[in-house]
Each structure stands twice: as structure tokens, then as C-alpha cells.
Amino acid sequence: MNAIPDFTLETYLAKYEFSARYHMTASDAQTHSIAEILDYAGPNAREAFLISGLGYTESWGADDVRHAVASTYDTLKQEDILCFAGAEEGIYALYRVLLDKDSHAITVVPNYQSAETLPVLLCETTGIALAENENWTLDIDKVAAAIRPNTKIIYINFPNNPTGKILERDRFDALIELCRKHGIYLFSDEVYRLIERDLAIRLPQVADVYEKGISLNVMSKAYGLPGLRVGWLACKDRELLDRCVRYKHYLSICNAGPSERLTVIALQNRDKILVRNQALAKDGSAKLLSFLAEFPELFDSYTPDGGVVMYPRYKGADGVETFTQRLVEEAGVVLLPASVYSSTLTKVPTDRFRIGYGRNNIDEGLSAFRAWLKRNEV
Ligand SMILES: Cc1ncc(COP(=O)(O)O)c(C=O)c1O
Structure with missing residues (x-):
């Protein structure tokens, strides 16, 4: 594999994520403290957590973790789950296992960069742009x-x-049929699933509905627990997972024991965590949309289908890169400019920015943003 280029989003956030006053572009919902997670499990949980060991754990993930993860699927068993250190490690392992120089891969654009950069380094890759003017849908004929x-x-x-964007159900089904016809793996990154504006548009998890479907998920986003660094690939092709775990032996080897204990508790209490985060996202997206509507000459917005980020257009003459740079330097409000989502595969918008709405700092962040806009008459 050739030298890996910078992960633009990570290098951008490394500069500002922990120094800027208002992290307004987070893609993970509001987190919990360890104490809050333990409280979900009842009075004996603290003691049990404190006496749990700090040895290595199983590379596949501890049995109870895989069991708890499997219970979040309709048709999967513990054996269909392989845990990783975050979703990111799962993406890396899967691409390394499946792709070589004679392969070809397809990815949607815009994307989380590793979904594109890794296949591009490994083989010929085609990017299919989500249709900006058609509510970001995916054209299955193009695929x-x-x-x-x-x-x-x-x-x-x-x-x-x-x-x-959440793909319309009929297109999702058509995509699975297409993959089935050609015997292609469908790698579905479902890390933002479970936060949708309407339950009716929630998609099934691909590993439940397609025999060559690989679902990627993690504790980081809808659950808001990225510090656990527990993610997984879920798939009915056990031979494929077996090849992936051999790759994991060269990476993290296993998850962190304390994280596994907390993951089991969080998944057993997922309804409480999700209800809170879904409510935060609902409230946050309404506040964000009304904020953006206060400045129609500057922003074009739309109602996102799910997750906790949206990608509005910035219409100011200075351009989105200068705008986001000044905003973080002068007001301490960090957003992600369009350049973070550049693609080597296909044309992408250059006038948008990512802003989040799943955290409880939304009021403060939007106030600082508003005050800066008014002060500067941008
Ligand atoms: C679409 C997508 N997939 C995977 C990941 C990686 O998740 P994690 O940081 O939990 O490894 C992210 C993180 O932002 C993401 O946005």
C-alpha cells in the first residue's frame, strides 16, 4: 500500500476540537460519564466494575459484549459479531482483507474519509456522488x-x-438486489443509525437482510460513547470475519477490558440512552434550523433525515473556508468546512459546512455564533 495521506477531518479537528470554546461540529451525541453508565446498572455495578481485571480480553470481543451487540440485530448471533477498537479499525481491517490491486471498489461521496482513502490506496475505486439537488439521494442506476x-x-x-441523508427504502432494497445479482459485498456504515427524524424512515441493518451485507456500528455516535472505542463488524459470512480477526491481531489485538464492561451495561440500557439522545437531536435540529433561517442571505438549510450533523450551504462572498476559519479564531466556534470532505473520485460541493446538533451546548454555541455574525455583519 502507498503512503497514507493525511486524514483531513482528523487533522482539522486535532487543531481545534479540544481548544475551541464551542465544539459545534460533533458527530457524536452528548456523552455520559462513567458514573452515569454504572448507575443504569443498579447498586452493585460500581463494585463489580472496580474489581474487574485489566488483562487482555478476547480478540473477537468478550462473549457478553458480542451477545449484547448481537441482540441489537433481528437475526444475528454472537458468532456473527467481531469487535474492534472503534468503527475506524473495522473499516481498515475489512478493506485490507477484501481488496487487492486486482479488485474494484465503489463508495458513496461525500463520505467519512477512510471509506474512500483506503480503497483508493488498495485498488481502482469509483465514487458515486449523492445527488445534491435531489435531497442527497443515491442514484442506483449510477451504481x-x-x-x-x-x-x-x-x-x-x-x-x-x-x-x-437516509436512503429511501425502495432504493436501499434495489441496491441489495443489485449486489446480490453480482455477488458483491454491501458494506453499510450504520454508525448514525437509531437517530432518525422519523422512525418510519429508519433502514434495516444490512447484515440482517443480505447474506453478503456487512454492518458497521460502534458505541460512539447514537450512543454518544466514543471514548469506549468499541465498534464492530456484523456479518453472516463467518469466514470473512475470521479473516478480519487475523488482521486485528496486527492492530489493537483486543478491546480494552473496562470499555467492554461499560459497553455491556450501555447496551443493556440502550433504550434510556437512546431516548435521551434522540430527544437532544430533535430539539437541537429544530434550534439549528431556526438559527440558520435567521440569516437567509447567508445560509441555505434543509431538514436532515438522521444522525446529529447537517451540511448547509454558505452563501457569503468570502467563501466557506475563510468564514469557518474566522469563526473559530474570532468566536471559538468550530465547524468543518467543505474542504474536509474533498474527494479524489468525484466532484463535491465547495460551499458547505458541517454543523452538529446532538450535544447539550447548542444554545451557547449558537449564541456565540449569532453574536459574531451580528458583530461582523458578515
Ligand atoms: C461515517 C463514519 N464511520 C465511521 C466513523 C468512525 O467511528 P469511530 O470514531 O467510533 O471509530 C465515523 C466517525 O466520525 C464516521 O463518521
Whole structure:
């Protein structure tokens, strides 16, 4: 594999995420403290947590973790789950296992960068742009036209980072049929699933509905627990997971024991965590949309389908890169400019920014943003 380029989003956030006063572009919902998670499990949980060991754990993930994860799927068993250090490690392992120089991969654009950069480094890759003017939908005919005899994998991500798009159900079904016809793995990055504006548009998890479907998920986003660094690949192709765990032996080897204990508790109490985060997202997206509507000459917005970020257009003459730079430096409000979502595969919008609405700092952040706009008459 050639030298890996910078992960633009991570290098951008490394500069501002922990120094800027208002992190207004987070893609993870409001977090919990360890104490709050333990409280969900009842009075004996603290003691049990404190005496749990700090040894290595199983590379696949501890049995109770895999069991708890499997219970979040309709049809999967513990054996269909392979845990990783975050979703990110799962993306890396899967692409390394499935792709070589003779393969071809397809990915949606815009995307979380590793979903594109890794296949591009490994093999020929086609990017299919979500249709900006058609509510960010995916044109399945374009995907069909991109398929080659050596296409191994198609990567999708709905709710999408950064647009918040959820693919319409009939298109999702058509995509699965297409993959089935050609024997292609469908790699579905579902890390923002479970936060949708309307339950009726929630998609099934692909590993439940397609035998070559690989679902990627993690504790980071809808659950708001990225510090656990517990993610997983879920798939009925056990031979594929077995190849991936051999890759994991060269990466993290296993998850952190304390994180596994907290993951089990969080998943057993997921309804409480999700109800809180879904309410925060609902309230936050309404506040964000009304804020953006206060400045119609500056912003074009739309209602995102799910997740906790949206990707509005900035219409100011200075351009979104200068605008976001000044905003973080002068008001301490960090957003992600369009350049963070640049693609080597296809044209992407250059006038948008990612802003989040799943955290409890939304009022403060929007106030600082508003005050800066008014002060500067941008
Ligand atoms: C679409 C998508 N997939 C995967 C990841 C990686 O998740 P994690 O940081 O939990 O490894 C992210 C993180 O932002 C993401 O947005």
C-alpha cells in the first residue's frame, strides 16, 4: 500500500476540537460519564466494575459484549459479531482483507474519509456522488453502471456523514438486489443509525437482510460513547470475519477490558440512552434550523433525515473556508468546512459546512455564533 495521506477531518479537528470554546461540529451525541453508565446498572455495578481485571480480553470481543451487540440485530448471533477498537479499525481491517490491486471498489461521496482513502490506496475505486439537488439521494442506476466484473465491495453510509441523508427504502432494497445479482459485498456504515427524524424512515441493518451485507456500528455516535472505542463488524459470512480477526491481531489485538464492561451495561440500557439522545437531536435540529433561517442571505438549510450533523450551504462572498476559519479564531466556534470532505473520485460541493446538533451546548454555541455574525455583519 502507498503512503497514507493525511486524514483531513482528523487533522482539522486535532487543531481545534479540544481548544475551541464551542465544539459545534460533533458527530457524536452528548456523552455520559462513567458514573452515569454504572448507575443504569443498579447498586452493585460500581463494585463489580472496580474489581474487574485489566488483562487482555478476547480478540473477537468478550462473549457478553458480542451477545449484547448481537441482540441489537433481528437475526444475528454472537458468532456473527467481531469487535474492534472503534468503527475506524473495522473499516481498515475489512478493506485490507477484501481488496487487492486486482479488485474494484465503489463508495458513496461525500463520505467519512477512510471509506474512500483506503480503497483508493488498495485498488481502482469509483465514487458515486449523492445527488445534491435531489435531497442527497443515491442514484442506483449510477451504481449499477459503475459495477465491473472485479467489483468486490460497495460502501454506503446512511444516515450519511455529513449530509444526514437516509436512503429511501425502495432504493436501499434495489441496491441489495443489485449486489446480490453480482455477488458483491454491501458494506453499510450504520454508525448514525437509531437517530432518525422519523422512525418510519429508519433502514434495516444490512447484515440482517443480505447474506453478503456487512454492518458497521460502534458505541460512539447514537450512543454518544466514543471514548469506549468499541465498534464492530456484523456479518453472516463467518469466514470473512475470521479473516478480519487475523488482521486485528496486527492492530489493537483486543478491546480494552473496562470499555467492554461499560459497553455491556450501555447496551443493556440502550433504550434510556437512546431516548435521551434522540430527544437532544430533535430539539437541537429544530434550534439549528431556526438559527440558520435567521440569516437567509447567508445560509441555505434543509431538514436532515438522521444522525446529529447537517451540511448547509454558505452563501457569503468570502467563501466557506475563510468564514469557518474566522469563526473559530474570532468566536471559538468550530465547524468543518467543505474542504474536509474533498474527494479524489468525484466532484463535491465547495460551499458547505458541517454543523452538529446532538450535544447539550447548542444554545451557547449558537449564541456565540449569532453574536459574531451580528458583530461582523458578515
Ligand atoms: C461515517 C463514519 N464511520 C465511521 C466513523 C468512525 O467511528 P469511530 O470514531 O467510533 O471509530 C465515523 C466517525 O466520525 C464516521 O463518521
